[in-house]
Amino acid sequence: MESGAWVYDQVAGAVGEFKGNAGPYAMVRPVGGGREWQADPADLRLATPAERLSAGVRVANDRARAGVAQPVPDLSRPPEPVPRCVACALLARERRKAQGRFDHSAVTDANVLLRRHLWQDHP
CATH class of the missing domain: 2.30.30 (SH3 type barrels.)
Known part of the structure; x- marks a missing residue:
């Protein structure tokens, strides 16, 4: 392990x-x-x-x-994947590939999908 x-x-x-x-x-x-x-x-x-x-x-x-406030996401920065999450890793990989192709639209799409995943699966 x-x-x-x-x-x-x-x-x-x-x-x-x-x-x-x-x-x-x-x-x-x-x-x-x-x-x-x-x-x-x-x-x-x-x-x-x-x-x-x-x-x-x-x-x-x-x-x-306990009253611990959750941070408000900074939309001016790309979302960070959660360690050891397969879905986060796959979305981050797609974002890196799009960055390598200089496909800014695909980078934005990957960021949106990663934020949605973070919001739904990592509250």
Whole structure:
């Protein structure tokens, strides 16, 4: 497993970010931050897209309840893809290809699609 991969701990029943190994244990960090926990590597598997989405929504809801303001996007700058998100990576790749062709219309389209994806799937 790569460091940074989102995993599901079957014993804890929680999604977290794999940070590395510490002796015979895997170190997992809660999504959104917090104290790492140790898990048996045999009890970990890659999190499904639904589990990843659910964990991300839970973190966003917790932050909203705590009164942490969400930043307003700066539309004058291109959107940044979320690390380890396949859809974000594909859209960012399309944007880079369009930039290489100097196709500014396609660059704008990719930015719009990436912003829409970020808004819908990464609240």
